[in-house]
Amino acid sequence: MQRARVPRRLPPLAPLLAAGALVLGGSAAAAALLPGGTAGAAPPAAADLNPSDVTANLWEWNWPSVARACTEHLGPAGYGAVQVAPPAESVSLAGTSEGAHPWWEVYQPVSYGLTSRLGTRDEFAAMVTACHDAGVRVYVDAVINHMAGHDNTVNTTYGGSAFDPQGFSYPAVPYGYGDFHHANDGYCNDDDAGIDDWNDKSEVQNCELVALSDLKTQSGYVRGKIAGYLNDLIGLGVDGFRVDAAKHIDQDDFAAIKGALNDTTAEGRPPYIAQEIFPGASNPELQAAAFTRNGDVLGFAYAMGIKTQFQNGTLSNLEGIPSWSLEAASSQTYAMVTNHDTERDGSTLSYKNGGDYTLANYFLLAYPYGRPAVFDGFAWSSRGQSPPADARGFVTDADCASGWQCITRSTGITGMVGWRNATASATAVSDFTATARDVIGFSRGSLGWIGLNDSAGPSTASYATGLADGVYCDVITGGTGPGGCAGTAVTVSGGTATVTIPAGGAVAIHAGARR
Structure with missing residues (x-):
């Protein structure tokens, strides 16, 4: 049976608004708006990209649809970036307990080739070019902690690459058995190779997340393959990465990978990094603050706090945000109202919350905390449901009137993107x-x-x-x-x-x- 990318045993959520200080603002707004910018630093010769810190997260939109969105909507509205779903070739699962071709297929890569359910390599490259031409950077959701689940009972893929899930063999990379962590291998000290103790750093970072084949990032060879994949994307014009499951990669290993990355082609600067560090661990080594030396972190606690105030009708409490205990300072946070995981587990608002969701996104864009990402996915009624796709699982073009969410192009949101850009130099409320x-x-x-x-x-x-x-x-x-x-x-x-x-x-x- 196939399993979704949802942990078998999630860690208990620690108090998210406990003692601690939030640092707002910090650097000059002009520098903060540019990915990787620092106050006082002269930018290199760069492409004519929008000087905005706002990202549109067009989750699981196919590449032609993202290209059109950049050209027709995101660029003219002043968005600084678009985040896209994982582009690597993945498993193709025609039958699972959650239906045909669940959304989480793209989080089970089988190679680092760019033929996926979202389009071809050529379509991906054309999308990046179109977005740059519209002034919009491209951030990629990068799955580098693992490959496909070793409990897969089929080996079908979107690009035709062969792989053996039970044998941990991925010849298109190539990876073999020795490139992964295994039970009691000296790294994963667990009899079933799964994560049982969510506060044990070694287990969280060296054992398997829901049976996903965990890459041995201690290996220079593995790190080189990961860096090669990311550099291939950078060579196609990609400007940054949302690092999936970054909590499960040792910080030193990821620092080595990051250190091997090229500068971006459009702006000649290090790629922007936003790391997924899901909250809940009581071990400080597994909390977001322990990862900020490698890049920004996703603002889960901020999104959860926003949900509480908007659902309770206590917007007056938002004045107290500077006293909230959040993952990181404003300058190190990739802020959001929701994403694909949290809208499904109910920990944040989603499009299903109607007016509260829209108002919360206005607030996200108005308040000077973090680098805001506005989310557009697809309508769903079951947790693992596929995006709109053809019978083979290839995602069809995004249609705002049929199955896709398009708040990023609404009058109010595009107006607020312009509002945020116009007020950027005023870093306080x-x-x-x-x-x-x-x-x-x-x-x-x-x-x-x-x-x-x-x-x-x-x-x-x-x-x-x-x-x-x-x-x-x-x-x-x-x-x-x-x-x-x-x-x-x-x-x-x-x-x-x-x-x-x-x-x-x-x-x-x-x-x-x-x-």
């Missing part, structure tokens, strides 16, 4: 005002103001905006248009505006969108 427990407003210096209403009725109140006097165009409802505002006009007088925020809605204005 000012004038945080709660007119009710579920209605708030705040500004980003003198550059922008936003109000959010999570109540069932409209809310009218006066707010200090920090903005100069004038008439501004709400970017949630359309921003500027020919001859004036395409959406709602907001008048600021004496730095104050009286604003009616619709039920379950938001109003956002900035200095660059005036009538």
